[in-house]
Amino acid sequence: MFVADNATAPVYTIGECARRSGFTMDTLRYYERIGLIDEVRRTATGQRRFTDGDLEWLGTLKCLRDTGMPVEQMARFAALVREGDQTIPERIRLLEAHRVAVDASLDDLAAKRDYISGKIAYYRSV
Amino acid sequence: MFVADNATAPVYTIGECARRSGFTMDTLRYYERIGLIDEVRRTATGQRRFTDGDLEWLGTLKCLRDTGMPVEQMARFAALVREGDQTIPERIRLLEAHRVAVDASLDDLAAKRDYISGKIAYYRSV
DNA sequence: TTAGGACTTGGAGTGGACTCCAGCGCAAAC
DNA sequence: GTTTGCGCTGGAGTCCACTCCAAGTCCTAA
Numbered sequence: 001m002f003v004a005d006n007a008t009a010p011v012y013t014i015g016e017c018a019r020r021s022g023f024t025m026d027t028l029r030y031y032e033r034i035g036l037i038d039e040v041r042r043t044a045t046g047q048r049r050f051t052d053g054d055l056e057w058l059g060t061l062k063c064l065r066d067t068g069m070p071v072e073q074m075a076r077f078a079a080l081v082r083e084g085d086q087t088i089p090e091r092i093r094l095l096e097a098h099r100v101a102v103d104a105s106l107d108d109l110a111a112k113r114d115y116i117s118g119k120i121a122y123y124r125s126v
Numbered sequence: 127m128f129v130a131d132n133a134t135a136p137v138y139t140i141g142e143c144a145r146r147s148g149f150t151m152d153t154l155r156y157y158e159r160i161g162l163i164d165e166v167r168r169t170a171t172g173q174r175r176f177t178d179g180d181l182e183w184l185g186t187l188k189c190l191r192d193t194g195m196p197v198e199q200m201a202r203f204a205a206l207v208r209e210g211d212q213t214i215p216e217r218i219r220l221l222e223a224h225r226v227a228v229d230a231s232l233d234d235l236a237a238k239r240d241y242i243s244g245k246i247a248y249y250r251s252v
Numbered sequence: 253t254t255a256g257g258a259c260t261t262g263g264a265g266t267g268g269a270c271t272c273c274a275g276c277g278c279a280a281a282c
Numbered sequence: 283g284t285t286t287g288c289g290c291t292g293g294a295g296t297c298c299a300c301t302c303c304a305a306g307t308c309c310t311a312a
Contacts, residue, residue, distance in 0.1 A: 046259085046307090047308075048260090085252070095245055106236060109232055110232060112189045113228045119221055140289070151288095155290090172291095173278075
């Protein structure tokens, strides 16, 4: 399920990977440079080839990023993943702390949405 | 209800206003400079004195800002408010468009929170 | 085989939203 | 009445997260 046959697994150019992941090509290269993505495999001539595994990881990164996690914290998470299974408890702690933050921002956002609705209703009543 | 007696209405220093509004003093001055806040009243020696009315407006700005509205769009909203009641229909349009955006980001955030929860559950199961 | 698009690099540049600073005047608490 | 601290200005600086660039190489479809 997670480990595809390398010989036949589809690989993606950076353009295709950008299309599929929702990041730009520049962002993908940037993320690789700062260590958010492991060294991406290359063709003999040096072009990047992303795998489905890379895409899955990028999906996780997208989720963390879009929920407001700073790049630096994502980098710490990426480092933990690289270190192996013994870091799973710490990864859990990190994700739980993040979930708490996301929940708080959901609550805050919902309250503010209601405030905006109230404002609209007020303007309509004028 | 909205128009207090100016002679006795409480006024706030910029520090107090910062504490109450949730913006920093620097941000308040910055917002005034770029026209997000009307010219704030001053003491004879030039110090700012914010009123409850200012604070109410700052509450609206905080709400818009915290829900992701760019400063430039808030400035357009502020300009509409300054122009008077005939701009109310346009203000409604602006706020409704913003509410749609906020709703979308609420949905997105909730979905991503669930993804994170799933990730945590997965790590726990390992 | 060749045209045109996709990809490479390191480094510089951008945009948004603040945030800080120096050097000063004013306030208010003891 | 002085010290401690708050506030003033204009302009420069910062931070984050990209984003763009030039000059070159590579890939693919006709």
